Amino acid sequence: MWQRLLMVCVLAGPACAWFAVAQDQPPRAYRVGVVPKNSAEQFELAFWESIKDSNHVSDYEAYLKAYPKGRFAALAQARIARLRAAAPRGAAAAAEQSGPKEAPLKAPPASTATAAPAKPTAPPAMPPAPARAVAAGADIKDCPACPTLVSIPAASFSMGSNASDPSEKPAHPVNVAVPFAIGRYEVSVQEWNACAAAGACPKVDQSPNSGPNAPMRDVSWDDAQQYAKWLARISGKPYRLPTEAEWELAARGGTTTSYWWGAQMVQGKANCRECGKPWSEDAPANVGSFAANPYGLFDTSGGVWEWVADCWHNNYKGAPADARAWDEPNCRVRVIRGGSWREGASYMVATTRFKYDASVRHSQNGFRVVRSLK
Template identity: 35%
Template sequence: MRLRLLSLAALALSACSPEPATAVRDCETCPVMVELPTGKFLMGTAEADRLIDPRTGKPAKNDGPQHEVTVQSFAIGKHEVTVGEYRAFVDATHHQSVGGCMAFGTDKYFTISTDVDWDEPGFAQSADSPVGCVSFFDAQAYTDWLSETTGKYYRLPTEAEWEYAARAGATTPYHWGDDPALACEYANVRSAGADAISKRQAESDSADGFPCDDGVKQSAPVGSYRPNDFGLFDMQGNAWEWVADCIHKDYNGAPTDGSAWLDDTPCQFGVIRSGSFLNRVERSSTTVRAGRPRSGKATNMGFRIARGGDRGPPRSFGAVVPQRVVEQPRQQSGAIAADDEGARLFADNCAACHVEEYVFKGLYGKDQASLVRTIRDGGNNVMSMPAFSDRLSPQEIEALATYLRNKHDW
C-alpha cells in the first residue's frame, strides 16, 4: 500500500503545473484556452477506489483497469463552449443540426423532440450558459470552423487529455478531493428538484438525499463555480462533454500516449465525460465515462475544445461533416417490415438505445431474455442505457427485443 501511495504521489507531481497555466484567445469570438504542460497520470479508477452509483447500488465497471498515460502539452478550453460562442458559429456558417434532442422532466422521464434545440432547451439560459443539444458531429463542425477562422488546429480533446485536464494533478475521485459535500463549491451537479432522468434516479433522490444543495436545477453560466488547479471551470458537472474517442467497454487495450482510441472504421458510439446538472456527484467524478451515439443530442450534453497537439492533421476545412450515419437494412430471412411495432419503438427510442449496432452489437447478449432484461433494466454500468421500463410496457419491450434480434439475424 505504501509503495502504491508513493507511486500515486509521484504521478500527481508529474501532472501538476508549477506555475499558473497560461490563458490565450485566438479571436474575439473564440473560447479562452488554457495551455497545459506535458505530464503523466493514472487514468481510470482502481478497483478498490470505485464509487457506488446510488441509482444501482453498484460501481461502474467501464473506467478500469487504471493505467499510466503520458500526455503531451496542449491547450484546452477554460470553460465549456457557451451558447454565445456556438451562436457565433451558427450565424457564420448557417450550420443546421440533424434530428431531435433528448429532454427530461416529462411523465416518461425523457422525450426525444425537435421542439427543443441548443437555442431553446426548454429552460432559461444565457449567452454564458454551456451549449447543449449538440451532437458529436455538431461539435466537430464547430472545431473545424474555428480552425478555418484562426489558422490553428482546433479539435475535441482526447479522452486521456480530458481526464488529465480534469484531474489537474489530483488522484482523488473529485479534483477537489474526496468529500462529496464540497461539490456545490466546485460543480453544478444534481440537487433537489432537478428533473427526473429515470424512475430509479427519482427513487435514489428520495432515499439518499444530497450531500449538498446549491439550488441550481439546470445549467449554470460557465465559471460560476470554483476552478480546478489548472484553472479550468466545470470539469465536473454542468454539461456532459464530447471527446474524440470511440467508446469501448473498458480500458483494456487503451493507448498510453494520450491519443484518441479510435476504431478501424468510423464508430457510431462516442464518449462523453464530466457528468451534468442532472447527475449526482458520484456520476460526475473525474473518471466517470458514458457512451452515446455520436448523432445523439441531449439538453445536458455539450462540449469543450482542445487546440494543438500531435494528433494528425485537421480534416479539410469546409468539408461536409456527416450529421448521421444510417445503417442500411440487410436482406435477412428473419427481417421484419419497417412498419412493425418493434421498428416503430426503435425509431421512437433509438437516441437512447445502445444495443443495436457495430461494436456493441450483442454486448448485452443476443437471446430474447438477455435483451429484454437489458432494455427493461438499463445498461448503465457499460453504456449508460436508460431503463426502458420507465417508458415502455412489458409487451413493448418484448416487441423491441424481437425487432433487434430479427434485424441482426440472432
C-alpha cells in the same frame, strides 16, 4: 375499465427514480435493483428521465429512434399522439422550435428542422501560424470569437479507476508527451451562436432560461466537430475535441484523488443534483459559476456532459498508453465525460465516463475544445 399507474422505482446510486407506466393492474411498487452507471438500462433511463416531462414531439421521436423496443416505447408513442392531437394546425412545428430536442443530426424529423441562417461571405482561411511557447496556465485567445483556452503541460498520470464503475477499469499509466490548450470553460451558448451566425454550425434552440453564458447543450458529437472545424478555419489553429486522456488529465488538475478537490464530495464544488447551490433541475448553471480546478478549468465535474474524440470501449483493456484518441473505423458511439447537473454526486468523480451515438442531440450533452501547442 379504468387504467391504473404502475410505479417503477429504479435505484441509481443513492437516488430512487419513480416512473409511471399505464397498466390495467392494481398499482404495485417494484424495485428493479441498483442500475450500474455503465449499463444499457441506465443509458435508457437517463435518456427517458431527461425528456419524460417534455412537451415536444421530437424528444419522444428521438427516444423511439434510439430505443424502438424500449421500456417506455408505448408511453412515448402515446405522448406523441396526445401532443399532435392537442396542437392546433400549424402550431406543432412552431412548438418544436423551442426547448431542448433529442433530434439526430442526420435526417432529422421535419418537425425539428430549422431554416439555416443566410451565409455571409466566409472569411478567407488563415494559414497555419507557427507554434509559440506558452507558459502553463496562461490564457490563450486565438481570435475574438474563439473560446478562452488554458495551457496544460505534458505529464504522466494514472487514468481510470479500479474502485469505481467497470467501464473505468483498469487504471493504467498514460503519458501525455505534448502540451495542449483546452477550453477554460465549456463552450457557451454565445460562442456557439457565433458559429451558427456564420452559417458554419446548425442553429440549435435552447430553453428560454438559457442566457449567453449558459453552457451550450443539446448538441451532438457531429455538431461539436463542425464547431471545431469552424474555429480552425477562422483562427488558423488546429482546434479539435480533446482525446479522452487529455480530458481526464486536464479534469484532474494534477491531482490523484477521486474528485479534483479531494477524496470526498464537498458541497459547492460542482453543478450537480447533490452538490449544493446554485442548482436548478431545469437547467445547468452558467459556465464558471463554481470554483476552478488547480489547472484553472471550470465545470469539469457537472454542468453538462462533454464530448471527447474517442470511440466508446466498455473498459480500458488495450487502451493507448499515450494521449492518442482510441478510435475505430466507422465508429458511431462516442465517449462523453464529466457528468451533468442532472446527475448525483457519484458521477462527479474525475473518472466518470458515459456514451452516446455521435448523431444524437441530448439536452445534457455539451463539450469544450482543445488545440495542440506544438
